[in-house]
Amino acid sequence: MKSFIAILMAALMVLSFVSVASAADTIEIRSPVFDAGASDDLSAIDVNYTDYTTFAAFYYDIDDGIGSEKISFVKETGNTITDGNLVYTANMQPVSYEYEGWAGETFDKMGFLAQEFIPVDGDAQLLSKLILDDDEKYTMRVGETLDLGEGFALTPKQIDVEGDKVWLELTKDGK
Numbered sequence: 001m002k003s004f005i006a007i008l009m010a011a012l013m014v015l016s017f018v019s020v021a022s023a024a025d026t027i028e029i030r031s032p033v034f035d036a037g038a039s040d041d042l043s044a045i046d047v048n049y050t051d052y053t054t055f056a057a058f059y060y061d062i063d064d065g066i067g068s069e070k071i072s073f074v075k076e077t078g079n080t081i082t083d084g085n086l087v088y089t090a091n092m093q094p095v096s097y098e099y100e101g102w103a104g105e106t107f108d109k110m111g112f113l114a115q116e117f118i119p120v121d122g123d124a125q126l127l128s129k130l131i132l133d134d135d136e137k138y139t140m141r142v143g144e145t146l147d148l149g150e151g152f153a154l155t156p157k158q159i160d161v162e163g164d165k166v167w168l169e170l171t172k173d174g175k
Helices: 001-023
Strands: 047-053 067-071 086-090 093-096 107-111 114-120 123-130 144-150 152-160 164-174
Touching: 086 107, 107 123
Parallel strands: none
Antiparallel strands: 047 067, 067 086, 093 107, 107 114, 114 123, 144 152, 152 164
């Protein structure tokens, strides 16, 4: 009887491991690495562009479902693309703020060289990394520091409760 219980317990333990392994999340791969095939002739390629849906090295925001990068080229004979026939494009995409107080409002975001950026004042010529966009509320005291990411921090220096004013210090890498 003891050996039957031991075998039953061992079988249950094995089944518990098997069920956990089979319950793993499905992993979806967006795209394969771009392959021109065995041909040395670019004119034999079926398409003349690749974007975030067909090239996994481009930026893609899985939460917002946006990507903005594309490379297009002129099909040519041979395996060389001549000067001016390869064009990289990155476009701004509107994205909703996470902060509930700004529901319905959007800001522009774009992928550039496979990284996420935001245009400063809507100008795609001047890009910055987005360091914080969440709907968390932070209660801080004078001298406490909030780490914003990318080396940035925000520290309240003085709080005027009656005047509803706060003197904040924004630092980068402690400076």
